[in-house]
Amino acid sequence: MKIENCKLKIDGQPLAPNGLLVSAAVVRRRLLSACSHRLVRFAICILQCSIFNACVHSFAQAQTTRNTIAVVQPKVVKIFGAGGIKSLAAHGTGFFVSKEGHIATIWSHVLDADLVGVVLSDGRRFSARVLGAEPQLALAVLKLNGAEGVEFPFFNPDEAVSAGTGTRVLGFSNMFNVAAGDEPVSVVHGVIAAKTIIEARRGVFDSPYSGPVFVVDGVTNNSGAAGGVLTTRDGMLLGMIGLELRNAKSNTWMNYAIPVKELSNSIQQIISGKFERKKDPNEDEPSLKPRRYKPLDFGFLMVPDVVERTPAFIDSIQSDSAAAKVGLKSDDLVLFINDELIQSCRMLQDAIGRLESGDQLRLVVRRGNELVTVEMPVPRKKD
16 A cells, blocks of 8 residues: 555654555554553643642642631730749730630639730730639630720630541640740641540549540640640631640650630630539539548648638648658648649648559649749558
8 A cells, every 4th residue: 555645644743754655564553652652641741730739739738727827826815924933834825715805725823813914916915814714624714904995806615616536737825935025826737636535633644624635646735835726727716725734654745625615605604704613523522532642641731721712831740751851841831733723721632632652742832932842752552
């Protein structure tokens, strides 16, 4: 067969240039070669499209995260209050829960002052007072002073969402007091590793809060971070970052947040002035509380518990006791036991009663105008 005028072409090239006769085998080879080139070009095109789409998706995610940070940071504040001595941080975090300047935060020693300082993301500074607190939820609500007529960006606690395992999250807080000046709070990222129940005392963790928590695969709980917020990547409110908790057996830290859904009712009640503190179900039944240890096991006695909130003053120290060896003295006022705020002799008895053999008892006491920290091992109980 003779092909004239080279009218039969593949990819712009004639099958039979110069009008030569071609065999079926030659035609087949050239067709296969052309098809192979087209498949390669098609594969390259698909790969280029995939890379482009991945870049666009990554860029969109980065833009979304940046937008979320820009929206959330003005709703989060830095709190400065009591502490600053020994290992007690004097800074914390909170977040606006109303446009009038109400702030939700963690209940901690930082609030143990008549007024605390609050610094906004734009550098504005206010003082604030504690409007109400629910220690069982580790929750406190503050109100800014001198903020009448000013509106603040805020989270609506009633619009808080829940999320499942694997959800990517952002944590906003004044961790380590990095934002010491007018800077906005720090941001860390992670994922929700689990949603579980944490108990106030379960042998390895000592927490004032009992209830569900988001366990986060990310370093969210640091000094000063408590009271910050955990949000989804698009800025939906999930939880309030809790106090630092360490596993007493493995010495590892737990990164977690308390779901705001657990706090929203109490927040709204405190703001409205209709709040009633939840009663400890064991409060009227001392026999139901664990009392494995008492102050005398460490060699000190407290003043008589004669009123509802008798200050936790040490009455006397036994000679040659653990308390005597670490330097505790009569008239020392116990302020903290293992970072738990102690406001009465009754609270001290409960805190010491929850100790377990092998723990460490760490006391922070006020002696005159000085804060003194002592630590002693918990003795093994004889069976």
